Amino acid sequence: MALSPVTQRFVLHWGEMGTRWGVNRTVAQIHALLYLSKRALTAEEITDTLGVARSNVSNSLKELLSWRLVKVVHILGDRRDHFETSKDVWELFKLIVEGRKQREIEPTREVLKDLLDSPDLKQESAETRKRIEETQQFISIMTHWSDEMLRLEPETLMKVMKLGARISNLVRREGKS
Amino acid sequence: MALSPVTQRFVLHWGEMGTRWGVNRTVAQIHALLYLSKRALTAEEITDTLGVARSNVSNSLKELLSWRLVKVVHILGDRRDHFETSKDVWELFKLIVEGRKQREIEPTREVLKDLLDSPDLKQESAETRKRIEETQQFISIMTHWSDEMLRLEPETLMKVMKLGARISNLVRREGKS
């Protein structure tokens, strides 16, 4: 399957950015490809289109499945797995935030909890203790808030965001006067 | 400079997480060290404490400076640079979000703009065009909103967050009844 110029640039760029987003190039390319694809694709089709090893596609799909960014679907009369991703940016965003929280925040939350429970903590200066406590509290507040937000419907979320923006404007204007 | 048990675990963990957060181990370790440190440290001190090469510290500090997470300060009668980071989690959070936006979002925003301006776009299906437009719009909304939020004082931000959470609860309760 040859890609149109626009699709190709999109896929290649997504792949380049993948590294910065915490996934490898192939993973990001596959996701981009499915995102623009009109129908679910087989691993074989993905392999051909992207020109990478079949095993690479297999592993990358596994990773995308673990992020829940990609789903397996079946086509009647075809025993092969077909893969698709949501076309809803909000949906994708939620899944990415959720995945990142699991990978980038949870382990730290646990270590901080451990440190604060540790008997060694007594030996630390009050300042150090305070800093670690504040860090933990901050993480706790942020994750709770983000959980709340992510549970909203896109439309509601939009309203909340607009409200937030309005408040921020208000506050800024007050500050000036 | 030997580290206390708690500090050491904190620094080591921060270093491990660094990779997931988009910086390398040394960069993250240095930041953790400065975060818990009672005073600004010289590159030499950091080198000794972490047991890495001096040049590594130099490059890592440069990266932390580029994120604006670390500042150079001077001590009277000492010609060496001393380095410190903010102890304010909110402040740090803002800087990290800002840095990530620059590195993880801006390039994509530009490519999408380019694609939408491209003459090749005409050849694409309406669906593909729509998808790219939606993606761009989404990025635009999110960055604008995050800019707004990050400009707020921590206290105001807290209020907005609480408000957001309240609204979300409200909406969810309404949905049930």
Added chain:
DNA sequence: TGGATATTTCTTTATTTACTGAAATTACAG
């Protein structure tokens, strides 16, 4: 059950990224 298709696992190779240590540069004191 046998055989073909589909998929995954695993070992090896390639690529990328991080880090070291030496050399070069800069900044400053005498």
Added chain:
DNA sequence: CTGTAATTTCAGTAAATAAAGAAATATCCA
């Protein structure tokens, strides 16, 4: 200036990560 301390740059090495290809496993159908 000259010499020394501080810092950076850079070339080479080590470590980590990604990807390829072969081998193994699973799935389905005749």
